[in-house]
Amino acid sequence: MNRPKQQHQRREDIVQATLKSIELYGLSGTTIKTISALADISVGLINHHFGSKQKLLESAVRFLLEQLRSGLLQHLASEGDISAKERLYRIVETNFTSFQQSPSASRTWLCFWAEAAHSPELSRLQQINSRRLYSNLLHSYRALMPRQQALMAAEMTASMIDGYWLRSTLSSSPEQAFINAEQHCKTFIDTLLVNAEH
Amino acid sequence: MNRPKQQHQRREDIVQATLKSIELYGLSGTTIKTISALADISVGLINHHFGSKQKLLESAVRFLLEQLRSGLLQHLASEGDISAKERLYRIVETNFTSFQQSPSASRTWLCFWAEAAHSPELSRLQQINSRRLYSNLLHSYRALMPRQQALMAAEMTASMIDGYWLRSTLSSSPEQAFINAEQHCKTFIDTLLVNAEH
Amino acid sequence: MNRPKQQHQRREDIVQATLKSIELYGLSGTTIKTISALADISVGLINHHFGSKQKLLESAVRFLLEQLRSGLLQHLASEGDISAKERLYRIVETNFTSFQQSPSASRTWLCFWAEAAHSPELSRLQQINSRRLYSNLLHSYRALMPRQQALMAAEMTASMIDGYWLRSTLSSSPEQAFINAEQHCKTFIDTLLVNAEH
Amino acid sequence: MNRPKQQHQRREDIVQATLKSIELYGLSGTTIKTISALADISVGLINHHFGSKQKLLESAVRFLLEQLRSGLLQHLASEGDISAKERLYRIVETNFTSFQQSPSASRTWLCFWAEAAHSPELSRLQQINSRRLYSNLLHSYRALMPRQQALMAAEMTASMIDGYWLRSTLSSSPEQAFINAEQHCKTFIDTLLVNAEH
DNA sequence: TATGAATGAGCCTTCATTCAT
């Protein structure tokens, strides 16, 4: 039963199993046992690789964060030059499509943010995530409107994205909700840009 | 020594202690013991009144929901006739002021929504909350714009409120964020109404 | 299966079971389970009463210490006036007879002293025990010889008692060894007193 | 990079690391990992060399025993002919100086003796140690007094040495205590010899 | 009604040992 693997691959397997477990059983229902069962490894190996459950959870959040970040980069870089408006659309798309690909992953996010209030490290990671969305939006809006207006536009858009994300996640049919959300957020951006031209 | 209390009062004490415990220790850090300590009663009595921890948590959510609902009613009824726009403002205010008064209460909400995904009863309660905000908004918008436009306005506004709530809750200075959020949501409503007049 | 007892009695039962377990399985072989099995109670109850295994062990040492102390007091008080020499004999007797009554209890002491090096609380308790023997001896010697001589006599006697105790405990037939030890320590005291008279 | 070492040297490195670990963390705090870290080798290699942790511990005790034995031999042989009294002094010195050089090593002994009660092999080794001290003392006393007297003298001296060792080890300033102990034991020997001359 | 002692399943973690490399 001894099946050595590449250390890096093992760690990622465990992180994936962790996310899957949270998706299936919730954070409070996720135990070392549920994770090890999903990853098909022994319970001891998890601590061997991550030290503690808490550390593993933090690694899992970092993994999600990194996925979102690299997803946006890839999406933006897919074509050469794109307009600022196009860029805003891409940001919206990335935030929703990455969840469409794995709808229940958003439940995992939600669990983590709920825990963030009582975990400094999770809180820190959440702040990074929150600020990244804001600054990405702000950067694009700056090319299209005065500074003062752009600041508010970025904030509003970030909130609308997060709000649609939250409501979609909690809705009874998340997948349909995400598609709708993406469309509405783009419409909102249109409105802001049209108003800016006046 | 032990003055018998109204059963109803006892139950509310326990619910309040539950909310306080989640605020202080998080949902995962909240146990029957932390609750009984905060409520200053024995652990046995809690089960006697609520049957199980799960039932108690559901009661706590219902309590929060009811608070929000009655808060809005009171706020709307405080003056006689108010315009539809004024009504929209009041809805926004109610959503944020209740959290400004107790910023950490919003963390309790967040914990509940995270659990909602894996608890039918919590999920049901969350749906009620989500729909109530939406239908309240829709009702007011219907007086100010065509149906199709109102549907989207209500959805967007609900999302923006929830998004600002989420981001404010998770921010490092929630209190300031809530004040800012309220202002921005009102500005957004203004925008929608101005556009509707065209 | 719910058998409430007097809280104090329960605590003493658990302490007794702890001592029995260390006697049977050694300190490293003593687990919450071995203790709970010997006390015929559930594992949870131990933490309920003592908080942690470490706290329980400290209570067990305190119990042994108290037994030794009260044993000496009782032994000294059994007759009215006794001579200083008789007093010294009684101290020796108490130290060995308490172990003859329960020969394996001395193994428990040994385990605790070995742990004392890495536990401040155990170390503190050991110091109390060590000093008590010394000062009891010193008090009696002072009545029989000059101060300077008495200091050394007390130290030597304490060491001889502890040394015989250690060697007897580790010997293959501890019970016989303890009887022999008691006799030799008394002889040693005689020697000191005879020399003092010159 | 890895210069192969003499197998024997490797084994001794591991034993030394074991003793160091017990000194630092206690017997219960000593794991294969703490040992391998101190010896700077892998955990697998330890089992490869010693078969099991228990075997390693026994090797460590044998190592200490051998050190003590050869220490005495060397000390006795340092000069040509010495008197029986001088020989007794040397035995005392050897027992205390080895611990003065490394006071915490005595804690390791103590840990081993505590475990001896529940391990036949450790018990056997302890008996060897105990008897060696006794027979060494007896051999010297026999040259100075009648057999019956010598038997008791050897036993008392052995107990006093062990007693002082135990009390010194457990004292708050072991180093000073060991020096004092050595002096007192020599004084005790003087007393016995003076009394023997009458 | 009210208490908290008592239960025991289940949690995270540790650790000696094994074994593929």
Next chain:
DNA sequence: TATGAATGAAGGCTCATTCAT
């Protein structure tokens, strides 16, 4: 010879729940 990934039983401890008082 040497490594450390992998195992899994066992450890201490937590906690919702029950129940004698």
